[in-house]
Amino acid sequence: MPHENTTAPHQPHDANSLPAAAAGRWPLGGDLPVRRMGFGAMRLPGRTWEGPAGDPEAAVAVLRRAVELGVDHIDTAAFYFYKDLSANAFIRRALHPYPDDLVIATKVGPDRSPDHDWLDAAGPAKLKADVHRNLRQLGVDRLDLVYLRFLSKDGPGDGRFEALAELREEGLIRHLGVSNATAAQLAEAQRIAPVAAVQNRYSPVSRDAEADALVELCARQGIAFVPFFPLGGAGAPHIAALREVAARHGASAAQVGLAWSLSVSPAVLAIPGTSSLAHLEENVAAAALTLDAEDLATLTAG
Structure with a gap:
């Protein structure tokens, strides 16, 4: 980000001591080093797509605390909103002007109406408009990372990825x-x-051979692999294998799920989301949780 944040929370002189630093870094795109423990903003506007509404003050506090803990990679989207609450607006309110090392990733492709109905996949012109919407909402001149999210197994034809490539140029x-x-x-x-x-999507409870192969392919090619629903989605922390490994480490099942994701490959970047300060602290602490061979075998079998 090209801005200096004069209001950012004070951070320790030794950045390597920050909790989010424990899992190491990945050179995103070859030139943007980010800590592998990041933050996903999807849950800030509402607990689900249909609500209930999030607490704006809590959202701002969570974002600021994430940066204090060393998070320098935040994942968002303009379609992360509930009624008049928007993840992008929360990010701007909490953190703008942004720290120089903060990387904000967003995505385009899907969209929602003001009534929260999902709309058809965006075409090239709409994708470009959505990129400009993200730029305005976040208050930046350039977006660090923009994903094209596919809604089907069709390729990025019809000029859709080309439209984003033009904006990159x-x-x-x-x-x-x-x-x-x-x-x-x-x-x-x-x-x-x-x-x-x-x-x-990728987690200990939502993986298959095809997904594993894609993670390996990304690592070989120097591409970051960023799982969404890194805790597996609703109910995942109650999976028996997660609870078993968590008990061995005195950790939570959610922490084990995150630690598993980070253990799969150095190319994996975690972006757990929450609107709770307590859960944020818990999630970021998982960066320091190391799973042994027995743990990994239990999770693979379970």
Whole structure:
């Protein structure tokens, strides 16, 4: 981000001592080093897509505390909203002008009406308009990372990824990513422009051979793999294997799920989301949780 934040919370001189630093860094796009423990803003406007509404003061407090803990990678989208509450607006209110090292990723493709109905996938012109909407809402001149989120297994044809590549050439986007993508969609996008990150569903309880192979492919190619629903979605912390490993470490099941994701590959970046300060602290602490071979075997079998 090209701004200096004169109101940012005081941070320790040793950045490596920050809790989010425990899992190390990844060079996003080759030139944006980010800590592998980040934050997802989806839950800030509302607990679910249909509410209830989030607490604006709590949202601002969570975002500021995340930065204090060393988080330098925040994932958002303009369609993360509930009524008049918006994740992008919370981020701007809490953190603008942004710290120089803060990376904000957003995504385009889906959209929602003011009544919260999901709309058809955006075409090239709408995608460009949505990028400009993110720029305005976040108050920046360039977006660090923009994902094209696919709503089907169709490739990035019809000029959709090309539209984002044009904005990248114009300097409005630094890096491009794909979300909810297959290996074939990733390859097709790469024929159009470099891809810095893939954001797909992935967790100890929502994985398969195809997903594992895509994680490995990303690591080989220097592409970040960013799981959404890194805790598996609703009910995941109650999975028996997660509880068993958590008991061994005196940790929570959610922490074990995050630690598992980070253990899979150095290319994996975690972006757990929450609107609770307590859960934020718990999630970020998972960066320091190391799972052994027995733990990993239990999670793989469970």
